[in-house]
Amino acid sequence: MAVGIGGMLGAGGRYCISLLYGDTNGYPFATLTVNLIGCFLLPFLLNHPYAKQKLAPELLAALTVGVIGSFTTFSTLALETARLWNESVAMAISYILISFFVGLALCFLGYRIAARKQVNA
Template identity: 55%
Template sequence: MKPFLAIGFGGMLGSGARYGVSLLLDTNGFPLSTLIVNLIGCFMLAYLLNNTFIKQRLKANTFIALTTGLIGSFTTFSALAVESVQLWETSTIASFGYIIITLVGGLVFCYLGFQLAQRTRKQVAK
């Protein structure tokens, strides 16, 4: 399978999953679904990119389908930006809170994914 097809297939799954999360969560104005998918995406991308066991076991096209395709389409910066501006119209505090939670939470979730990958590597090495 060509890399573009792998990315496209992963992207189809990721965008569908993102839409599914948005259908599950009725947030009454606060973009909770975008926050959740972005935090999950931060964790999963950091985990996959730092897990040598997984990287060695997956074919290159499968790996790029998961990372660039699925996770790339599951998460969204454009929705974060638009929803932040929309929140600004109703509540400046909510808008800033959303941005700060997303940025700090994203870094925390990336760190957690990285740490889990490191632990997995140590367990596999034993």
């Protein structure tokens, strides 16, 4: 139940981000944004001492699997890359490179910030 509620919130948040961006001349800024936010938030929450020790397992699952899982999306990334490839190979490659390398950097950043909290806790 908690994961389902979290999923509704995450999916709604993702939709709101897409509305904020509006028409972006074909470049999928909304998907890129939500995926990069998720790359930071997921390792941060899973490694933050407060989240691991103080949150009920159901709430942590609701936040990680529910909210972040439905907020981010790989299938949309893949679809948008294929669409971009047909329009501009350079835009498709930039989208994949930004998604992967900036996403990985944000993942490490989220982990490092959460790990630093463990040392200070």
